[in-house]
Amino acid sequence: MSDLEDLYQEIILDHNKRPRNHGKLEVSNRTAEGFNPLCGDHVDISINVEDGIVKEVAFEGSGCAISTASASIMTEELKGKTLAEAKELFKKFHSMITGEERETTEETGLGKLDVFSGVCRYPARVKCATLAWHTVNAALDGDGEAVSTE
Amino acid sequence: MDASPLDIDRIRRDFPILQKTVNDKPLVYLDNAATAQKPQAVIDAISNYYSGCNANVHRGVHRLSVDATDAYEGARSKIREFIGAGRVEEIIYVRGATEAINLVAQTYGQANVGTGDEVIISTLEHHSNIVPWQILCKQLGATLRVVPINDAGEFLFDEYEAMLGPRTKLVAINHVSNALGTINPVKRIVEKAHEHGAAVLVDGAQAVPHVMVDVRALDCDFYTFSSHKLFGPTGVGALYGKFDILEAMPLYQSGGDMIKSVTFEKTTYNDLPYRFEAGTPNIAGAVGLGAAIDYVTELGMDNIARYEHDLGRYAAEALSSVPEVRLIGTAREKAAVVSFVVDGVHPHDIGTILDQEGIAIRTGHHCAQPVMERFGVVATARASMAFYNTRDEIDKLVDAVTKVIKVFR
Numbered sequence: 001m002s003d004l005e006d007l008y009q010e011i012i013l014d015h016n017k018r019p020r021n022h023g024k025l026e027v028s029n030r031t032a033e034g035f036n037p038l039c040g041d042h043v044d045i046s047i048n049v050e051d052g053i054v055k056e057v058a059f060e061g062s063g064c065a066i067s068t069a070s071a072s073i074m075t076e077e078l079k080g081k082t083l084a085e086a087k088e089l090f091k092k093f094h095s096m097i098t099g100e101e102r103e104t105t106e107e108t109g110l111g112k113l114d115v116f117s118g119v120c121r122y123p124a125r126v127k128c129a130t131l132a133w134h135t136v137n138a139a140l141d142g143d144g145e146a147v148s149t150e
Numbered sequence: 151m152d153a154s155p156l157d158i159d160r161i162r163r164d165f166p167i168l169q170k171t172v173n174d175k176p177l178v179y180l181d182n183a184a185t186a187q188k189p190q191a192v193i194d195a196i197s198n199y200y201s202g203c204n205a206n207v208h209r210g211v212h213r214l215s216v217d218a219t220d221a222y223e224g225a226r227s228k229i230r231e232f233i234g235a236g237r238v239e240e241i242i243y244v245r246g247a248t249e250a251i252n253l254v255a256q257t258y259g260q261a262n263v264g265t266g267d268e269v270i271i272s273t274l275e276h277h278s279n280i281v282p283w284q285i286l287c288k289q290l291g292a293t294l295r296v297v298p299i300n301d302a303g304e305f306l307f308d309e310y311e312a313m314l315g316p317r318t319k320l321v322a323i324n325h326v327s328n329a330l331g332t333i334n335p336v337k338r339i340v341e342k343a344h345e346h347g348a349a350v351l352v353d354g355a356q357a358v359p360h361v362m363v364d365v366r367a368l369d370c371d372f373y374t375f376s377s378h379k380l381f382g383p384t385g386v387g388a389l390y391g392k393f394d395i396l397e398a399m400p401l402y403q404s405g406g407d408m409i410k411s412v413t414f415e416k417t418t419y420n421d422l423p424y425r426f427e428a429g430t431p432n433i434a435g436a437v438g439l440g441a442a443i444d445y446v447t448e449l450g451m452d453n454i455a456r457y458e459h460d461l462g463r464y465a466a467e468a469l470s471s472v473p474e475v476r477l478i479g480t481a482r483e484k485a486a487v488v489s490f491v492v493d494g495v496h497p498h499d500i501g502t503i504l505d506q507e508g509i510a511i512r513t514g515h516h517c518a519q520p521v522m523e524r525f526g527v528v529a530t531a532r533a534s535m536a537f538y539n540t541r542d543e544i545d546k547l548v549d550a551v552t553k554v555i556k557v558f559r
Contacts, residue, residue, distance in 0.1 A: 003173075004506050008499075008557055016558075039498055039514045040528040062528050064496035065558070125502060 006118040007125075008065065011073075016065035021058045021075035028056070034135030034147040036127050041067050045135045047078075054078045054086055057136070064128050066119065071132035073112055083140060089113075090137050096120065097129050154457045156449060162538050164189040164445075175508030178543045183328050183356060183487055183534030184512050186381045188442075195441035196383060199434045207433055208407060208424070222433050225440030226423070229388045232443045233354075233373060234364035239422040240396065242389040243431050247355040248278040250374035250389035251322070253426065254351050255282040257399045258372075258391075259320060262349070265291035268317040270348075272297040272305055273524050274327040274334070277517040279353045283322055292319075299524060303330040303479035311342055318348040325357035325373075329518035329532070330479025331462070331487025333361070340370050349395065355379055355387075359536070360458055360485050362451040365390050377435060381536075382442035386435030389426075396422050403428040454537045461535050462486030465544045469533075472548065474555050478530050486535035489516075492551065495558045497531040503557060504531075507550040509543075 028046035035042055043061035047054060057078050059071040074093075078086050093113055094100075099120035119129045131147075138147045162168050165187045170177045179187060199221060205214035207222045223238075230238050244250040263269060269283045273296055287294045297310045305323075321343045326333050340350045351372040357363055358375040365373045372395075376387040391399075401408070401419065405428035410418040419425050446454060465488045469475050478489040492500060501513035512532045515522045522528060533547055 004503060004557070007502065013558065040519065040522065042528075064498035066499070068496075122502060125498070128498060 003118070003121065007122060009115045009118070011112070011115050012065060012069040015069035015072040019059075019068055019072040021056075021072065023058050023060055025056050025058045028058075030139040030142055032135045032139035032147060034061075034131050034138070036063075036067070036131050038127065039064070041128065041131055043067070043071055043132050043135055045071075045132065045139050047136070047139050049083065049140075052083050054081050054083070059132055063131065064125075066116075066125050067128040067131050070116060070129045073115070074132050074136065077111070077113060078136065086140060087137070090133050093133055094130060097126055154453065154460075156453050156457050156537060158457075158538065158540055161449070164191065165538055166190060166193070168538060172508040172510070173506050178507075178509040178539075178546050180533040180535060180539060180543070180547060181510045181512050182359070182536040182539075183331075183379070183516075183532065185378045185384070186359060186536055187538070188381055188383070188438075189445050191445050192382055192438050192441045196434050196438040199437045204434075206430055218433055221437045221440070222431070225436040225443075228440045228443045232363075232447065233358070233375075233388075233390060234366050235390050236366060237393055240390055240393050242391065242396070242423045242426045243436055244374070244387050244389050245385055245432070246376035246378070246387040247353055247374045248376075250372075250387060251279055251351065251353065252282045253389060253402045254372050254374075254391075255286045257402050257426075258349065258395065259283075259286045260290075261398075261400050263287075263290050263292050263319045266317065267292045267319045268295050268313075268315070269293070270295045270297060270310070270313055270318055270321045270323075270343075272310075272323055272334070273299045273520050274303070274305065274330065274332060275322070275324055275518065275520070276328050276353065276355070277519070279322050279324060280520070283320075293317075296520075297323075299332075299521075302481050303327065303332045303521075303525075304481045304483075305332070305334050305339075307335065307338065310339065314342060314346045314348065316346070318343065318346050320349050320351065322351045322353065324353040324355070325363070326354075326360065326485045326487075327479070327518070327521070328356045328487075329516040329521045329530070330481065330489050331356075331485040331534070332479060332481040333357070333483040333485060335483075336370065337368050340368055344369070356485065356487075359446070361455050371395055377439040377442065380439070380442050381445060382439040383435045386432045386439055388439075393422065396426070399426075402426050405429050407431070449537065457537050458486040458535055461539060461541065461544065462488065464541055465533060465535065465547070468544055468548045469551065472551060472555070475551065478525050478527065486539075487532060488534075489530040489532045491527055491530050492555060492558075495554055497529040499558070500531045500551065500554050503554045504547070504550045507546065507553070509547055509550050511547075 025046040030047040041063035048056040203217035349371040497513035
């Protein structure tokens, strides 16, 4: 597989074209807004948390394929997670993307999120892949401030 | 093309970085509006300065200091001649165009703009020619007015004329737009402003590397540019100001070199241009800039402008022949900059895929978010050319863009 196909895998292209959970939740109790000042990417996250579990999560905004697909797949992965699990997933994802814990032979244990493992070889694109995650993290922390990747 | 007196193959050999490969492909550098590459002559001038005559300027009687001062002041003379200024005292060294605009805003602006007055800029401005004026207007209770552009990305002169009035104290406009490449009718803009008694600052960062500039013919009050876009080093640039205006301006930064004498009771300030150059300057940078000016002067600014004009048109035509590509900014008077978007593909994805082909372009908002907003896009991909780029490189760009479209179908 070429480097490029490694970055733009079929599943990423698919989520970019048909993002899941795209829009704004009618009922939500956690929201946050994220910006990437470098490229003007912007994402709004709304989450509905019930009994400490992420029931629904949706996103809207504009961004590149990496950032759109990352947000889309993230919403799928977060559904049904407890708040602690969601935070843990953010940490793991972040480590993988930034190449902090690159496991060379084994799977990262991140399941579908593994498709983003190629991103760590493109340092200029790390912020694209993590914007939605940072924003969710802020929404869960509930400080309501806009998040910036800078 | 064949008629160009420029020997591009030979010129390309003057730039060591152009021999480089990126991702195993020959580098195609089309991000010249962000910063230009440096010829060996510039690199050597900086290196020779440090290995041969490094010393502080304006203060030593020893030989090295004299040599360093000569080199530093010699570069100032080259700048004067290059932009057609009348006197060397009118050339102030700055860190770059951004610092120059801040300098004018906080000296001339502070002294000449008052509450209720107006400063005029245009939609085409780089953030560096927006924010300093926003800050000034906020400080003074003045109003910032913005001349709109048409769908081609051209300055709307009638709207500008209608905006001018007794409240207008200053007009700040770029000579060439960094985001779109539009060349603004600066001479006419200055003429009209002067009819209303307003001063004009021209941000020439994108013009000086590509067209012949004559500040006296333009009759602008201030003109500024950065060395690094003119094939020189980063961290240095020049501000031109008319002598009488500079003479009357309040001080900017203070410290060494900008004074004649200091006691605890009283300080006498230095003459122009040193009065605006506090602290030990970027001497090696100035020397490098001087070498860059020698280099482009040798090639001939007219030759450069003609060659690039042809190349820019070639690029615009080639890219617009791809159905999915939409050009942003199609002004009649245009530098060799092509800003474009591809249906359904974010510019960052274009940039990453082009990089795999060894092609460097800029993607994003180009520090000109109001321009993006005007065209209803969040970002564009921008190929900006210099005299060392070739039609072959443009063909590679178009092939790579076609590849992008294939990846995203």
